[in-house]
Amino acid sequence: MNKIWLIIKREYSTRVKNKTFLLTTFLAPLGIVVFGGALGLIMSSESDEKKEILVIDQSNLLDGEVNATDNLTFTFTKNDLAASIEAYKEGTNDGVLEILPINDPTSSKYVVDFHSDEQLALDESSRLEKSISKKVRNYKLRELNISEELLSNLDTDISIQPNMVKSDKKVSSMTSLVGAALGGVVGYAMFFIILIYGMQVMRSVMEEKISRIVEVIISSVKPFQLMMGKVIGVGLVGLTQITIWLLLSILLFTIGSTFFGMDATSMAAPNLDPELQAQAEAAFSNKEKLGQVFTELSQLNWWKIIPLTLFYFFAGYFAYASLFAAVGSAVGEDINEANSLTMPIMMPLVFAVYIGFKAVESPNSTVAVWGSMIPLLSSIVMPSRLPMDPPMWQIAVSMISLIAFVIFFTWLAGRIYRVGILMYGKKASFKELAKWIFYKG
Secondary structure (H helix, E strand, C coil): HHHHHHHHHHHHHHHHHCHHHHHHHHHHHHHHHHHHHHHHHHHHHHCCCEEEEEECCCCCCCCCCCCCCCCCCEECCCCCCCEEEEEEECCCCCCCCEEEECCCCCCCCCEEEEEEECCCCCCHHHHHHHHHHHHHHHHHHHHHCCHHHHHHHHHHCCCCCCCCCCCCCCCCCCCCHHEEEEEEEEHHHHHHHEEEEEEHHHHHHHHHHHCCCHHHHHHCCCCCHHHHHHHHHHHHHHHHHHHHHHHHHHHHHHHHHHHHCCCCCCCCCCCCHHHHHHHHHHHHHHHHHHHHHHHHHHHHCHHHHHHHHHHHHHHHHHHHHHHHHHHHHCCCCCCCHHHHHHHHHHHHHHHHHHHHHHHCCCCHHHHHHCCCCCCCHHHHHHHHEEEEEEHHHHHHHHHHHHHHHHHHHHHHHHHHHHCCCCCCCCCHHHHHHHHHCCCCC
16 A cells, blocks of 8 residues: 555646646646636727718618628718729729618618628628617607517517426526536536546556566566555646536636625715716626526535535546556557557547536436446546435435446456556457456466
């Protein structure tokens, strides 16, 4: 046991003190925030090309005003289409927008002609269509004698409010949405964490075998002790990283709940322009929704979710990492051999991710329930279901079966590892690995 502890200590300290580990652990959350902000900024950015558009409004539909983008300038003209196009050819404008009369107010289609050799950008075209659509809508309301108030009363916001019958648990219409989002994030994170740290174990074994350092190490410890030390040591590195990320998440959650918990009414100015007031109310409404999300997160049973998530991480990681270690020991000097041997290990992981997507969408479906209780799949599928509070008997069956398979796979990997770690010059096949399992010696 002392030898295993020494190997664990070496694997853990070597990786935790590595600059790459420190950078990824503390800068990864910041990088995600910066990446999200940069992506949002890019997606919200508009074209910087300025264009001047002539507008021929034959039906006076736009009332001399078009609201589209800051990059488009609209100039209304009384000239006919031929004169306006001639002006375009001379380079005095960048296009001619022709608004034709509406002959049938009940028609559901209306075409606006844009005369130019250069097409509008997608965002410019979309915003222009929306702006004209509002004008057409107002025109139809006037022509058909329909009041705006009557029309708005026809729109009804429907939300299903769940009410628990056998339980005192408080739920709202956003409970399922928040639980599904959290389950998806947790399940996807489990996939990447198990894959990344399992591959680290395999690379570590391969490097020591190829460099023949393992021959020196094996003289002092048994192969199974070396494998267990590597698996546990790298697993503790992963646990350390996850713990730091959880603490940072709690910190961000606290800051976010404090910010979104502010009283919106105290921030509103008393004498705002009506249009600005409406925009402010819409912004506060979004803030209230975000505040409700934080409220739903705070009401989840974290004392159940966090320990079980850690259990599934360790159990799933231990099963997969043992198999990755066995593959690493079987690979010779050609590292490319690992690709074919890791395929059977990767398939259950990828399959579990897709079942996890189904579990997020429908947590009590047959596929999700069975997927959360089948070993090698449950380490990803069950954490995806935990925010939706699955029955305890399903969790118990899942944990017991996963523990049994972890013991089995550890034994299986150990049998392969003890032979493969000192095997050189022979390409390992699945048939050869099967012989190593039952090899006596």
